[in-house]
Every structure is written in C-alpha cells, then in structure tokens.
Amino acid sequence: MDALNNLMFGFGIALDPINLMYVFIGVFAGTLIGMLPGLGPISALALMIPITFNLPPATGLILMAGVYYGAIFGGSTSSILLNAPGVAGTVATSFDGYPMARQGKAGKALAIAAYASFIGGTLSILGLMLIAPLLSKVAVSFGPTEYFALMVLGLTAVVSLSDKSLIKGLIAAVLGMMISIVGMDLQTGTERYTFGTLQLIEGIDFLVVALGIFALAEVFYMLLNPQRKNTPRNQIGSLKLSGAEVKEIAAPIGRSSILGFFTGVLPGAGATIGSFLGYSMEKRLAKDGNTFGKGNIKGVAAPEAANNAACGGSFVPLLTLGVPGSGTTAVLLGALLVMGVTPGPMMLEQRPEVFWGVIASMYVGNLFLLVLNLPLIPYIARILDAPRPLLLSLILIFCMVGVYGISFNTFDLVMLLIFGLIGLAMRLYGFPAAPLILGLILGALMEESMRRALQISGGDWSIFLSKPIALTLLLLAALSLLLPLLRKLRRNRQQPL
Amino acid sequence: MTRLNINQLLALLLLAFSIGYLILAFQIPAFAIPRPVDSDAFPKLLGFLMLGLSLLLFLEKPAAAAPQDSETTSQHPVSGRKEIVQLGLTAVSIPVYALLIEPLGFVLASLLLGTGLAWLYGYRRHGINLLAMCLVVLPLYLLLSKVMGIYLPTGPLPF
Amino acid sequence: MKTLSAVALACATLLAPALHASDWKPTRAIEYIAPANPGGGWDTLVRTTSAVIQAEGLADRNLAPINIPGGGGAVAWAQIARDNRNDHKIFATSPPIILVPLAGTSRFNHQDFTPLARLITDYSILLVHKDSPHQTANDLFAAIKANPRLSVGGGSAAGSMDHISLAGAASAAGIPAAQVNYIAFSGGGEAMTNLLGGHIEAVITGAGEAQGQLAGGQLRAIAVSAPERLQGPLAAVPTYREQGIDYTFDIWRGVMGPKNMRPEAVRYYEQLFSRMMETDSWREATERLGWLDAWQDSATFGEFLDQQQDQFRSVLAELGLLR
Known part of the structure; x- marks a missing residue:
C-alpha cells in the first residue's frame, strides 16, 4: 500500500497543470524528434539542458523524461513508413513494420506499434515503481564477465534471424562486428581500421549504418525495381485490430515488455539490444516464425513493447543508483545535477517529489502519447500517398539531414552512401540485414567486456565459468544454439534433397 | 565447373576481403603494457571467421536463393539502363550534397538535392515539387537551428 | 578572493x-x-x-x-x-x-x-567501495604494489585523462606507472557502477562526476588531486599531498x-x-x-x-x- 500512497503523492505533482503542460510538451517534442531519422533523444536532451536550468527539478525531469520516451515511441513511425529507423531502438521495428506498410497495412502497423509501446511503457513504469530498489542490486551485480555472457547469448539470435542461409547470416553478423570495432580501442587507445582518418577514430555511428543499410538501400532497390509487384502504396489500411490479432500479440507484448524492462535495467544494454532480443525471442517462439520479416504483426509488437519497456527500465539505475545506463540517461543525469538534484539511494528520501513525480508523469505521458498518436496515424501515414519520385527524394533528404544532424560532418554522408551500397548488394544477393545490425550492436560490447573481464582476472579464462550468472547465461546461449540446429538437422533428414 | 555460380563469385570476393582484413589485423601494434587479450586478437578472430565462412559459402548451393522475399517474384530486378543511371546519379548526388552543404548552406543544398532527385525520378510538376521540398526542408531547418540550437551552415541566405 | x-x-x-x-x-x-x-x-x-x-x-x-x-x-x-x-x-x-x-x-x-x-x-578523485579495506591512497597503492592484478577503473581510454591521472599518482607514490592495472570503461558512471558491484577495486574519475555517488554513501573517496582541500561537499576528502604523495592533477x-x-x-x-x-x-x-x-x-x-x-x-x- 505504501507504493500506492507514494504514487498518489506523485500524481499530485504530475497532475499539477504546469507539470501536465510540460509532460505534453516533452512527449510531443520527443515524438517529433523520434520520427526524424537519425536525430535521436541524446542530442535533443543535451540541447535542452539550458532550458531546464530555470525549472524546478521535478518539472525539468518530467519534461526531459517525456522527450526520451516520446522519442522511442515516435521512432517507430519512420521505421515503419520509410524503413528509416527514427532512433536506434526502433531498428528492429522496421523488420516487419516496413513490409506491413508495403502490403498496405501501414495503419495497422502503426497502431500495433502505438499499443505495444504504450503497454511496454506502462508495464515498465509499474516495475520501476514496485521493484526499482531491488533491481538496482541486479544491475550492479552485472560486471564485465556477466555482460560478456549476455552478449554471447544475444549473438545466438543470429541463427534465428538468418533463416534462408545460415552461412549468409553469419557472414552478415561478422561484417557487423567488423564495423563495430572500427575506431580507437578503449582498452589500449590503439586505432583499428581507421586508415588514418580522424573521423573514424570515434567509430562509426550506429544510425549511419542503420540508415544506410535499411533506408538508403531500400531507395536504391526501389530505383532498380520500378515495377515491383504488390505495391499498393497509396493504401494505409485500417487501424483496427481483429480479436484474433489482439490475442495473437498479447503474449508477445507481455513477454517482450518484461524482457525489455530487464535489459533496460542493465547499464549499457538499453533499448536497442532489448528490442532485438524481444524480436528474436518471439521469432523463435512463434509457430509462424518463418513469416517474421515479411510483415508479421508480432514482429512489430515485440520490439516496440521491448524498447519502450527498456526505456522505463533505464530509469532504474539512474534514479536508484545515480549511474547512467546509457548515453541518454547520462545526459539526464547531468541535467539533474545541474538542477541541484543528486540521483541515487538518497534521492527517495531527500527529493521524493522528483522520484514519484516523474514516475507518475510517465503514466500520464504514455497515455498522452497514445491519444496523441492514434488519431494522427492516418495523417502521418499519408506521406505514403506522395507520388513515388517525391517520396523517394524525401526519404533521401530525411536520411541525409538525420546523418548530418548526428555529426554535423559531411564525412558521415559518404559513409551513409557506402552503407547504402553495401545494403543494396546484400539485398540483391540474399544476405539478411538483421544479423549485421545485431553484430554491430553486440560485437564491440562483447569484445570490450571480455577483455575487461580478463584484465581483471589477470588473464584467467575460468572467470567466465566461475560466476553463476555468467555461467547460466553462457549455458542458455549454448542451448539456444544447439536446439534449432538439431531441429534443422532432423528436418533435413526427413526431407532428403 | 566451367562457370562459377553466384555464391562462388561472392565467396571469392569475400575471401579477398577477409585476406585484406587479416593483413591489416596483423599490423595492429601490440600495446606497450602487456594485456591478456590485446587489440589485435578480436580482429584476427573476425578475419579468420570471415575466411572460413566464405569458404563455406563457396560450397553452398545457391539453389536456396530462389525468390528472396515473397513480395519480389523475380530474384533480380528487371532493371534497364535507365534505372541503373538513376541509381548511379543518386549515389553521386550524396557526395555532391556533402560538398555543397557548406558553401550553399543547409536550406539551399537540401532544396536543390530534393527537387533535383524528384526531377531525376521523373516528377515533372515543378511547382508542387518545389513546394513539397520547401514544406519539408524549411520546418526541419527551423526545428534544428532555431528550436534545438544546432548550428547548420547558412550559406548565402541571411538566416 | x-x-x-x-x-x-x-x-x-x-x-x-x-x-x-x-x-x-x-x-x-x-x-x-x-x-x-x-x-x-x-x-x-x-x-x-x-x-x-x-x-x-x-x-x-x-x-x-x-x-x-x-x-x-x-x-x-x-x-x-x-x-x-x-x-x-x-x-x-x-x-x-x-x-x-x-x-x-x-x-x-x-x-x-x-x-x-x-x-x-575540476580535480580527479580516487574512489573505493564503502566496505573496502583501503582507508587511504597509500593503502591502495601498497595493496597494488603487493598484488599488481588489483584493478582500477576509469572513464576514458587507456592513455587518456583518467589513466594519466592515475598513473601519475601511482608514480608519485613510488609504484611503476605501468604496473597499475587500469581498466577503461566508457564513462565515469560505468566505472562507478562496476565499483558498486565489487567487480573492480577502485575508480578514478572527475570529482564533479563523483559527487552524487559519494552523497549516496556507497562509495568512499580516498584522495583528490587538488593542491588543497576542496570546499563544500567534498571538504572531507584528503588531498594526495596531505597523504605524503606530492601530486596534483x-x-x-x-x-x-x-x-x-x-x-x-x-x-x-x-x-x-x-x-x-x-x-x-x-x-x-x-x-x-x-x-x-x-x-x-x-x-x-x-x-x-x-x-x-x-x-x-x-x-x-x-x-x-x-x-
């Protein structure tokens, strides 16, 4: 009952008219920023710090949190409509969202994304409210060893993400990992594969790769393929979900919300990994797993629930430990310090109005996002009505502005082109893009945590087997690799070639 | 074995790539302070993985690569000369945009790119073209530079 | 003044x-x-x-x-x-x-x-877990001397700011700089999380960045690289100089x-x-x-x-x- 009292107290703050207004401004601005490909919540929040200077801390955090989860919410829109991920966390949404849009079901895809985001977001706030202090212990128990094991487990998803040809999927994943380690190696300061270019020292931005491989490659592919069949583009379709469809996505949303929340709680994992894990988990669990990537509604629901839940989860380490779990929460932490609030174990006692006010405002904000986005879907989706030449040109503009807006650097535009051409080649020759993105997200993290772990253990490899969490995760990874392989082998034996 | 199939061609390409990658990996200098796993280990591993995978791809039958996804019936797009020219020009337009964005400014460069590409793709209603691009580029510019305070090159325009 | x-x-x-x-x-x-x-x-x-x-x-x-x-x-x-x-x-x-x-x-x-x-x-600050046996910077450096495997985390790449700050202090305390097992994390926050979880022995980071954690009481500061004690919330943290290590950063x-x-x-x-x-x-x-x-x-x-x-x-x- 204590939580309920606290929540009531929080609602008292969140429902204050001024705060309510800032929630609205926050989620609205966030949705807008999220929809623009490339431009993400990190730069938006960093640039907002001066604005929050003069606000009371609770109001300031309410505003900034709104921008953050609003951006994750809005990011799905451009992933679905244009195949151009709005924020890193919504890359996985385009796997099935964009095919749905191509099949004339853009309205339904956007509606599912909105519902899944809302549920994922709301469930994660519940978790944040009820078990945050408990979870903060889980978060710190993850050291380099455990992260390495988690990354290995994440990488096993390559098998399920590459169903046509496992070899091609693995090649894509290795390529992704190769991209991920470009730049200065944190552990030694050594440059790797930078070819003496200053711009590559800090590595290649994830969104430049994602926009190239997905959005630009799609534009190129459409240019090569002017009379593609089955492209009733100017058709948004109904937003309504049938009872059967609701039933179908209910369980994936629930599972992915939980998974996403826990991924978000772990510092360094975050929404992108959460959405990939959610997607690949549902793909493995689904009976119709082979229709994932071709417009399966569960393939939209799972990553959207997961990334929004992860966003909520990332507030756990921020608010209870005072440590940022991601680039975005790092900026939030900075902003809080500027406002004179020190997040951490003492915050609940010293500044309860900030903690509970923000949590309550997130319920309100998620509701705002839902009622704001649902009625807008038909209008936003009208962009698909644009004549094909205009639409293609607009997608290109969005990509380039997004990329330029990340780095203010023309060099990244050239990188965008290179990845666009790689993406086109991959499409033409049947290499799946998802494993590449997975390798890109997990590769460098896996290498770094492995090397940290070994440096801590003094080069003793048994460290990976001596820690229970790490061992469990590694065993799970081994299992998830072996089971589908066995199943495939058995299937192959049943139908000889 | 007279003619290589598509997988074998790709495999040879990847093989060459992984050999190049490995050559670079072996040139990564060792760190002055001994580390259990140095900077070069992971690149070497990736290089060898790619090498092995490209060999496996060489052996894989390309039959599996029938229609890639349900929406495209033919595996290779039926693209003629016109489409390839369009693709080439689009690709070229990106570095050109990168070169123009500083001298011309964000607004002019983006308008030029947007209208130019739409024209290239066969859109001939120039008024609507320009209007649509203005409607996208100007609010974007205002949002980025005025609301969010991101500096964008202005070029000859006064704002 | x-x-x-x-x-x-x-x-x-x-x-x-x-x-x-x-x-x-x-x-x-x-x-x-x-x-x-x-x-x-x-x-x-x-x-x-x-x-x-x-x-x-x-x-x-x-x-x-x-x-x-x-x-x-x-x-x-x-x-x-x-x-x-x-x-x-x-x-x-x-x-x-x-x-x-x-x-x-x-x-x-x-x-x-x-x-x-x-x-x-700003100054750089050396942190340990609140339950750590090391009470002073000298304790920590002595422990490192005895067991070079003890790891100290920092928020930037090897060879950059945090590492230099730590290596300089170690060297001033009489340990070969290269002997300190510096673990690079991708930010001071990540390094402090690892310290909270007991995965590493100590953390070097900016004093400003550590203030929040110190207020929480889970971490303890054993030295700051300022020439004299800081004002405000970090006033209780001794400098290296006070502890006989002639070092500022x-x-x-x-x-x-x-x-x-x-x-x-x-x-x-x-x-x-x-x-x-x-x-x-x-x-x-x-x-x-x-x-x-x-x-x-x-x-x-x-x-x-x-x-x-x-x-x-x-x-x-x-x-x-x-x-």
Missing part, C-alpha cells in the same frame, strides 16, 4: 597594451566550437559560457555554439588549424589538446593554437583561438571572458555545475600548457605510450 585576484589579473594584463590595442571588435557572429558532441564537458562549457555572455550582454556579436565531434577533438582541431587567421573562431579546450597529440592521434597540439584564457578546473578547461589570431582580438576575448567571470549569472552557473574558477590570461595559460605537456609527456613515457 578568487574573483578579486581574477580582476587584478585581468586589469594587469589589459591595462598596458589595452590603451591602443584593444579597439578590435568582432564584425560578425563568433563561431564558438565545442570539438565534441552535445552533452559532454566541452559542449557544456561552450553552451554555458555563451549563454552567460549573451544574458549579460557582454559581447558585441553573438557567440554561436557549434559542435564538431570526432577523433576525440582532432577533427575540430584540424579544421581550426586550417583556418588559422580567423579572428571570429574560438573553441573550448582541456587536457586532451595535449594528450591526444602526444598519443599520436592528432597532428596539431596546443602550440598550433593561441591560448585565450583558462576558465575553470588539474582537469582544467579554457578557450583557445587559431594560431595567427591578431593580438588585438586575443585581448578582446581575454577581456570578454574575464568580464564574464565577474557576473552573477556566471557565479550561479558555476555553483550549479560544481565548477571552480581557475582564471588564467592568455600568456599565463600558454606557459601553464607547456608545463602540462611536460608533465603528461613524462607520464606517458613511463607508461611506454608516448608516440
């Missing part, structure tokens, strides 16, 4: 040549470059100072904040070095302008630019311009920033951000930078990382 001496310094530097030389005024908006993405230390400095200057109406033209990220600053430096006569271009700077070139990733170092003013400083931040900026323009900026540091808005901002004023004018800042370069070079040489 600090502000008073800043005034005195500013007056001293300005009076002599100012009479005839300070008539340069900007004729267009001044490009004020943060050589990094929004959100980092340089960006905060650029945005805060330009906001204060604008709010107080100190400059004749606007200071327009521009982010040029990449290469740990090297991308921006290369661009500014190319534009070496531009009087309307200044940028935020801190120890990486010396460290990055020493590590071999930038062709340009502080001597390729004109120091304008040093503004603020400044995480200073300042402003620089292109190499061939005309002397009149240098005076102008010097005066601009010294006046900025007198304002109430500045005081308010530094209080919020936990910054400590550390004013130095152009000439003094230049000498200071040369000393810093010597200090960093010797630490890097000891680590074997000098390139």
Whole structure:
C-alpha cells in the first residue's frame, strides 16, 4: 500500500497543470524528434539542458523524461513508413513494420506499434515503481564477465534471424562486428581500421549504418525495381485490430515488455539490444516464425513493447543508483545535477517529489502519447500517398539531414552512401540485414567486456565459468544454439534433397 | 565447373576481403603494457571467421536463393539502363550534397538535392515539387537551428 | 578572493597594451566550437559560457555554439588549424589538446593554437567501495604494489585523462606507472557502477562526476588531486599531498583561438571572458555545475600548457605510450 500512497503523492505533482503542460510538451517534442531519422533523444536532451536550468527539478525531469520516451515511441513511425529507423531502438521495428506498410497495412502497423509501446511503457513504469530498489542490486551485480555472457547469448539470435542461409547470416553478423570495432580501442587507445582518418577514430555511428543499410538501400532497390509487384502504396489500411490479432500479440507484448524492462535495467544494454532480443525471442517462439520479416504483426509488437519497456527500465539505475545506463540517461543525469538534484539511494528520501513525480508523469505521458498518436496515424501515414519520385527524394533528404544532424560532418554522408551500397548488394544477393545490425550492436560490447573481464582476472579464462550468472547465461546461449540446429538437422533428414 | 555460380563469385570476393582484413589485423601494434587479450586478437578472430565462412559459402548451393522475399517474384530486378543511371546519379548526388552543404548552406543544398532527385525520378510538376521540398526542408531547418540550437551552415541566405 | 585576484589579473594584463590595442571588435557572429558532441564537458562549457555572455550582454556579436565531434577533438582541431587567421573562431579546450597529440592521434597540439584564457578546473578523485579495506591512497597503492592484478577503473581510454591521472599518482607514490592495472570503461558512471558491484577495486574519475555517488554513501573517496582541500561537499576528502604523495592533477578547461589570431582580438576575448567571470549569472552557473574558477590570461595559460605537456609527456613515457 505504501507504493500506492507514494504514487498518489506523485500524481499530485504530475497532475499539477504546469507539470501536465510540460509532460505534453516533452512527449510531443520527443515524438517529433523520434520520427526524424537519425536525430535521436541524446542530442535533443543535451540541447535542452539550458532550458531546464530555470525549472524546478521535478518539472525539468518530467519534461526531459517525456522527450526520451516520446522519442522511442515516435521512432517507430519512420521505421515503419520509410524503413528509416527514427532512433536506434526502433531498428528492429522496421523488420516487419516496413513490409506491413508495403502490403498496405501501414495503419495497422502503426497502431500495433502505438499499443505495444504504450503497454511496454506502462508495464515498465509499474516495475520501476514496485521493484526499482531491488533491481538496482541486479544491475550492479552485472560486471564485465556477466555482460560478456549476455552478449554471447544475444549473438545466438543470429541463427534465428538468418533463416534462408545460415552461412549468409553469419557472414552478415561478422561484417557487423567488423564495423563495430572500427575506431580507437578503449582498452589500449590503439586505432583499428581507421586508415588514418580522424573521423573514424570515434567509430562509426550506429544510425549511419542503420540508415544506410535499411533506408538508403531500400531507395536504391526501389530505383532498380520500378515495377515491383504488390505495391499498393497509396493504401494505409485500417487501424483496427481483429480479436484474433489482439490475442495473437498479447503474449508477445507481455513477454517482450518484461524482457525489455530487464535489459533496460542493465547499464549499457538499453533499448536497442532489448528490442532485438524481444524480436528474436518471439521469432523463435512463434509457430509462424518463418513469416517474421515479411510483415508479421508480432514482429512489430515485440520490439516496440521491448524498447519502450527498456526505456522505463533505464530509469532504474539512474534514479536508484545515480549511474547512467546509457548515453541518454547520462545526459539526464547531468541535467539533474545541474538542477541541484543528486540521483541515487538518497534521492527517495531527500527529493521524493522528483522520484514519484516523474514516475507518475510517465503514466500520464504514455497515455498522452497514445491519444496523441492514434488519431494522427492516418495523417502521418499519408506521406505514403506522395507520388513515388517525391517520396523517394524525401526519404533521401530525411536520411541525409538525420546523418548530418548526428555529426554535423559531411564525412558521415559518404559513409551513409557506402552503407547504402553495401545494403543494396546484400539485398540483391540474399544476405539478411538483421544479423549485421545485431553484430554491430553486440560485437564491440562483447569484445570490450571480455577483455575487461580478463584484465581483471589477470588473464584467467575460468572467470567466465566461475560466476553463476555468467555461467547460466553462457549455458542458455549454448542451448539456444544447439536446439534449432538439431531441429534443422532432423528436418533435413526427413526431407532428403 | 566451367562457370562459377553466384555464391562462388561472392565467396571469392569475400575471401579477398577477409585476406585484406587479416593483413591489416596483423599490423595492429601490440600495446606497450602487456594485456591478456590485446587489440589485435578480436580482429584476427573476425578475419579468420570471415575466411572460413566464405569458404563455406563457396560450397553452398545457391539453389536456396530462389525468390528472396515473397513480395519480389523475380530474384533480380528487371532493371534497364535507365534505372541503373538513376541509381548511379543518386549515389553521386550524396557526395555532391556533402560538398555543397557548406558553401550553399543547409536550406539551399537540401532544396536543390530534393527537387533535383524528384526531377531525376521523373516528377515533372515543378511547382508542387518545389513546394513539397520547401514544406519539408524549411520546418526541419527551423526545428534544428532555431528550436534545438544546432548550428547548420547558412550559406548565402541571411538566416 | 578568487574573483578579486581574477580582476587584478585581468586589469594587469589589459591595462598596458589595452590603451591602443584593444579597439578590435568582432564584425560578425563568433563561431564558438565545442570539438565534441552535445552533452559532454566541452559542449557544456561552450553552451554555458555563451549563454552567460549573451544574458549579460557582454559581447558585441553573438557567440554561436557549434559542435564538431570526432577523433576525440582532432577533427575540430584540424579544421581550426586550417583556418588559422580567423579572428571570429574560438573553441573550448582541456587536457586532451595535449594528450591526444602526444598519443599520436592528432597532428596539431596546443602550440598550433593561441591560448585565450583558462576558465575553470575540476580535480580527479580516487574512489573505493564503502566496505573496502583501503582507508587511504597509500593503502591502495601498497595493496597494488603487493598484488599488481588489483584493478582500477576509469572513464576514458587507456592513455587518456583518467589513466594519466592515475598513473601519475601511482608514480608519485613510488609504484611503476605501468604496473597499475587500469581498466577503461566508457564513462565515469560505468566505472562507478562496476565499483558498486565489487567487480573492480577502485575508480578514478572527475570529482564533479563523483559527487552524487559519494552523497549516496556507497562509495568512499580516498584522495583528490587538488593542491588543497576542496570546499563544500567534498571538504572531507584528503588531498594526495596531505597523504605524503606530492601530486596534483588539474582537469582544467579554457578557450583557445587559431594560431595567427591578431593580438588585438586575443585581448578582446581575454577581456570578454574575464568580464564574464565577474557576473552573477556566471557565479550561479558555476555553483550549479560544481565548477571552480581557475582564471588564467592568455600568456599565463600558454606557459601553464607547456608545463602540462611536460608533465603528461613524462607520464606517458613511463607508461611506454608516448608516440
């Protein structure tokens, strides 16, 4: 009952008219920023710090949190409509969202994304409210060893993400990992594969790769393929979900919300990994797993629930430990310090109005996002009505502005082109893009945590087997690799070639 | 074995790539302070993985690569000369945009790119073209530079 | 006291040549470059100072904040070095302008630019878990000497700021710098999380960044790299010097311009920033951000930078990382 009292107290703050207004401004601005490909919540929040200077801390955090989860919410829109991920966390949404849009079901895809985001977001706030202090212990128990094991487990998803040809999927994943380690190696300061270019020292931005491989490659592919069949583009379709469809996505949303929340709680994992894990988990669990990537509604629901839940989860380490779990929460932490609030174990006692006010405002904000986005879907989706030449040109503009807006650097535009051409080649020759993105997200993290772990253990490899969490995760990874392989082998034996 | 199939061609390409990658990996200098796993280990591993995978791809039958996804019936797009020219020009337009964005400014460069590409793709209603691009580029510019305070090159325009 | 001496310094530097030389005024908006993405230390400095200057109406033209990220600053430096006569271009700077070139990733170092003013400083702080047996910096260094496997985490790459700060302290305490098992994390926050979880033995990070964690009581600070004790919440943290380790490390931040900026323009900026540091808005901002004023004018800042370069070079040489 204590939580309920606290929540009531929080609602008292969140429902204050001024705060309510800032929630609205926050989620609205966030949705807008999220929809623009490339431009993400990190730069938006960093640039907002001066604005929050003069606000009371609770109001300031309410505003900034709104921008953050609003951006994750809005990011799905451009992933679905244009195949151009709005924020890193919504890359996985385009796997099935964009095919749905191509099949004339853009309205339904956007509606599912909105519902899944809302549920994922709301469930994660519940978790944040009820078990945050408990979870903060889980978060710190993850050291380099455990992260390495988690990354290995994440990488096993390559098998399920590459169903046509496992070899091609693995090649894509290795390529992704190769991209991920470009730049200065944190552990030694050594440059790797930078070819003496200053711009590559800090590595290649994830969104430049994602926009190239997905959005630009799609534009190129459409240019090569002017009379593609089955492209009733100017058709948004109904937003309504049938009872059967609701039933179908209910369980994936629930599972992915939980998974996403826990991924978000772990510092360094975050929404992108959460959405990939959610997607690949549902793909493995689904009976119709082979229709994932071709417009399966569960393939939209799972990553959207997961990334929004992860966003909520990332507030756990921020608010209870005072440590940022991601680039975005790092900026939030900075902003809080500027406002004179020190997040951490003492915050609940010293500044309860900030903690509970923000949590309550997130319920309100998620509701705002839902009622704001649902009625807008038909209008936003009208962009698909644009004549094909205009639409293609607009997608290109969005990509380039997004990329330029990340780095203010023309060099990244050239990188965008290179990845666009790689993406086109991959499409033409049947290499799946998802494993590449997975390798890109997990590769460098896996290498770094492995090397940290070994440096801590003094080069003793048994460290990976001596820690229970790490061992469990590694065993799970081994299992998830072996089971589908066995199943495939058995299937192959049943139908000889 | 007279003619290589598509997988074998790709495999040879990847093989060459992984050999190049490995050559670079072996040139990564060792760190002055001994580390259990140095900077070069992971690149070497990736290089060898790619090498092995490209060999496996060489052996894989390309039959599996029938229609890639349900929406495209033919595996290779039926693209003629016109489409390839369009693709080439689009690709070229990106570095050109990168070169123009500083001298011309964000607004002019983006308008030029947007209208130019739409024209290239066969859109001939120039008024609507320009209007649509203005409607996208100007609010974007205002949002980025005025609301969010991101500096964008202005070029000859006064704002 | 600090502000008073800043005034005195500013007056001293300005009076002599100012009479005839300070008539340069900007004729267009001044490009004020943060050589990094929004959100980092340089960006905060650029945005805060330009906001204060604008709010107080100190400059004749606007200071327009521009982010040029990449290469740990090297991308921006290369661009500014190319534009070496531009009087309307200044940028935020801190120890990486010396460290990055020493590590071999930038062709340009502080001597390729004109120091304008040093503004603020932070110090580096050594943290352990609250239950750690190490009570002092000497305890920790003795333990490291006995067992070189003990790991100390930091928030930046090997060979960059946190590592240098730690290696320098270790060396001053009589341990070979290369013997410290420095683990690079991708930020001070991540390093502190690992310390909270007991995965590493200690953490070195910026004092400002650690304040929140220290207030939480889960971590304990055993040394700060300031010459004398800090004021405010960190007043209880002893300095290295107090513990018999003759070592200080400044995480200073300042402003620089292109190499061939005309002397009149240098005076102008010097005066601009010294006046900025007198304002109430500045005081308010530094209080919020936990910054400590550390004013130095152009000439003094230049000498200071040369000393810093010597200090960093010797630490890097000891680590074997000098390139």
